[in-house]
Amino acid sequence: MKYKPHSPACERNREPILAVLQRHFADRSRVLEIGSGTGQHAVYFGAALPHLTWQTSDLESYHAGIRAWLDEAALANVLPPLTLDVTGDWPETQFDAVFSANTLHIMGWREVEAFFAALPTVLPVDGKLIIYGPFHYDGRPTSDSNARFDATLRSQPGDMGIRDRSAVDRLARAAGLRLIDDIAMPANNRCLLWQKTAASITWPGKDGA
Template identity: 55%
Template sequence: MAAEPKTGSKPYSDACERNQGPILEVLQRFLIQQSAVLEIGSGTGQHAIHMARHLPWLTWQTSDLFDRHAGIHCWIAESGLHNVKPPLLLDVTQPWPALDIDHMYTANTFHIMPWSAVCATLAGMGRLLSAGGYGFIYGPFNYQGRFTAASNAEFDAWLKAERGAHCGIRDAEAVIEQASVAGLSLVEDNAMPANNHMLVFKRLSP
C-alpha cells in the first residue's frame, strides 16, 4: 500500500481513511475467532491499527519493505494496542521469514507490484495459510480484460507512466487462476466503493 505525504510525525493516506470502514465490514464476517493475520504491504500502518482496534481477538502482524517501517512503528506506538506486531521486513520475491499465521491480507499492492511479485504473493499465501485460512486481496481489478470505470483506466495509465510499465490494474480472472494454482479457492468477490473489489480466498485442505 503506497504511503502518501506525511502529516505531522506519521505517514497518512486519505485513501486508507476512506476505505478502512468498508474493508473492516468484510473482514469481520470472516475473522470471528482468535487468530493471527499477516498484512502484506502495511504501508502507512493505518489499516493495521484500524483493523486491530475493531477486531481485538486478532493478532495483526505488519510487514513491508524497510523504508515503510518507521511510519508503521509510529502508528503502532501511538495506538497503544498490544495486538499489533512490529513490521517484518518482507520482500515477497525473496525468501519469506518463518511465520505462524492463519490468514493474510493485502490492500492496494497488486497494481504496484510486477506480475512476478503478484504470483509470489499468492504462492506465499498457499504455503503459509492454515487449512481453511483466508486470504483477502483489496484493490482495483479489471474483468474480462476491461476497466470497470473510466477513472480506473486513467489510474492505470498514470501508474504505467509514473511508476513503470511493470505496474497496472490486474485482471481478476488472472489473479483467481494463479490463486488456484497456489491451492486457494475464491470464496467471494465483493464490490467495494470507488471501483475497488475485495477478493476473498480460502486455503484448500492439503
C-alpha cells in the first residue's frame, strides 16, 4: 500500500472551504490548485464538485503523496500533479479559476510577488482566484493565536510570515484582479476571492508583507 500523507488541518477546514467553492466556483470548469500539498483537498473538492476539472500542482517532492491520494480516489476529474514552483515556469494552459490554501505564509515575500505576477498567464479575463489562510489587517494580527503563529514563522529562515491583506491585494490589483469577497472562516482564517477584470498593470514592487 502506498504511503498517504495526512494533514489534520485539511480535515478540519475542508467543509468550510467547500461551502465557499460551491458558491463561487459553480460557474467554473477548470481549476488550477497551487500547492496541493498532501492531495487531500483535491480529492475532497473534486468528489464534491464533479463539474470541475481539478488540476493539482506542487513541487516535485510532494507528487508521490498527491498521487497516492489521487490513485485511491480514482476521480476522472482530478488530474495528476504538475511540477510548479511559483518562481519558475507556469502551465501554458489557461484555467478559469485558481485555488490555493495555506501557502502565502509559507512562501517568502519574493515568491508571493512571483505568484501574483504569474497569474495573468493562467487566468483569462473573468477568471477567479480564491486564497484560503490567515491574514493580517492593517499590519495587525486578527487574533492572539495568529500573532503567535506569525512569530513562529518569522523566527525561521525563508522569509515566511502571515501576509497583510492590503499588501497582497496590491499585488492582485497589479495582476488585473479585483477583490470581490472576503469571507471569515473558522480558526481565524479567511477566504479571499478576486476576479480578473483587466490585463496586468504596473508592478508595485516590494511592499510591506
